[in-house]
Amino acid sequence: MAHLTKLTDTYTLSNGVEIPIVGFGTWQTPSGEVAKQSVEDAIAAGYRHIDTAAIYGNEESVGAGIKASGINRHDLFLTTKLWNDSHEYKKAMAAIDTSLQKLGTDYVDLYLIHWGNPIKYRDHWEEANADTWRAMEDILKSGKARAIGISNFRQHHLEALFKTASVKPMVNQSFLNPSDMQKDLTEFCTKNGMLNEAYSPLGTGRIFEIDGLKKIAARYNKTVAQVVLRWSLQHDFLPLPKSVHKQRIIENAQLFDFELSHHDMELIDGFHGVAGLADNPDESKF
């Protein structure tokens, strides 16, 4: 298990870059005041890692929240993602510039390919991903991203990528919560030197439907959200909880004054499928 004492503890990526062990999610956070304020609230609560994406439509507001927080850019870890319409070398090279401009920064800490098999490139996804990864490697070399990775890839997409990649992805971001641990995928990623980031660590709200979690949380005098995020950390995942409510943003960061027993970790592992499963990237409609 990683060193888990505070929000600013880090995992070390395969290229030596340090990444804070909890990130703040922003999917479905409306651009404008809500995104700006929630990012400011997260930074005030101690988060030093923010996760956004071009497709979320809120990069400008996330950037505004970072500026308004007064934090030094170098003390913050910022991720954004390449959307599915740009799985071509030139388009990817242009997309990072657009994201940087919107975010109001000259580099991101992590740049991810958002999906492994977009519908637009489905008849030649392997070649499209190879071309896109070449761009990701050049973006890394240029310093516009300090680390690069993928999201919503399965093992066969990664094996295909490895055939032409000069650098393996440093991060895999995938749907990971007690309802779907994607055990084979995360083990494959770990074996290949990739850190597993847990998106939808609260199942986009659905883990609150799991009654068994309430009982476990009550025993620790913690909330269900805190127990599930702690479970994620004790699996060496990097959870990315999202909220637009200040009190929840603070609650989701209070994960370091308790430890789940081995028995309870196993109990929580046992909720597989109870609150949804990861989408299959080969069947996405976008």
Ligand SMILES: NC(=O)c1ccc[n+]([C@@H]2O[C@H](COP(=O)([O-])OP(=O)(O)OC[C@H]3O[C@@H](n4cnc5c(N)ncnc54)[C@H](OP(=O)(O)O)[C@@H]3O)[C@@H](O)[C@H]2O)c1
């Ligand atoms: N790479 C990808 O394809 C991908 C896909 C999905 C997500 N992600 C990333 O992962 C992040 C998190 O995933 P997610 O947005 O699906 O959701 P999530 O973090 O699993 O859950 C967020 C939901 O739970 C609610 N919530 C948060 N904290 C709570 C608490 N303490 N008590 C009760 N309810 C709480 C939020 O409501 P309020 O906001 O109203 O508080 C929201 O409805 C995203 O924001 C994004 O950055 C990436």
